[in-house]
Amino acid sequence: MRIRKIVVGLSAVIAVAGVAACSSGTSNSSASPQIAVAADTATSAPTQSTVDPTTTVAPTTTRPPVVTTKTVPTTTKAPVARTAAKVSSTPCSVAAKACVDLSARKAWLVDDGKIVYGPVSIMPGRVGWRTPVGTFHVEFKSAHYFSHEFQVPMPDAVFFYPGIAFHVGSLSVHSHGCVHLSQTSASKFFHTLSTGDEVQVVR
DSSP: OHHHHHHHHHHHHHHHHHHHHHHHTOOOSTTHHHHHHHHHHHHSOOOOOOSOTTOOOOOOOOOOOOOOOOOOOOOOOOOOOTTTSBOTTSSSBTTOSEEEETTTTEEEEEETTEEEEEEEEOBOBOTTSOOOOEEEEOOEEEEEEEETTTTEEEEEEEEEETTEEEEEOOSSSOBSSSEEEOHHHHHHHHHHOOTTOEEEEEO
8 A cells, every 4th residue: 555655656746747847848758849838828818919800901102202393484475476466556467568447448558567558548348249358468469450340440459369459449439349449549559569468357
């Protein structure tokens, strides 16, 4: 009986020594890792993740620095279009070489935005034969033109539209679309205007 107690006692001592050896990591037995893991699990307090598993965290990206460029205002003004400026005392722009105001029944010759002749009296086209309104250019000139359509002479004719011209004509009777001028005015228009010169007609 006494021998049995001694054996049991020795077994207990050996068991305690084995547990102590596994815990310290000095044993080479295959059970050692399991005991160590069990000891760590038992002594470590459970930790709770603070990240919501349903939340996706966007990756952090590095943005390039924003470069701002200052625009220095220029003091150069855009050139004013010559056609925008008006010739003083006329309804036409500075681009015109001849200006006609049908409502006022007046006409001018212009050079570089300045009146060089006029205003002079005119007679425009009659109803059904209205003088066209717009910007045109001298097409050709004829000192002794004759209209076969109307069987009338058109001295000092300056054509600026098909069939329409400045020429000597009555200042009391409406034309068939042409611009009638006195003999003196027609001569001045004929000798001043050249092919390609701009003619502006307004109403």
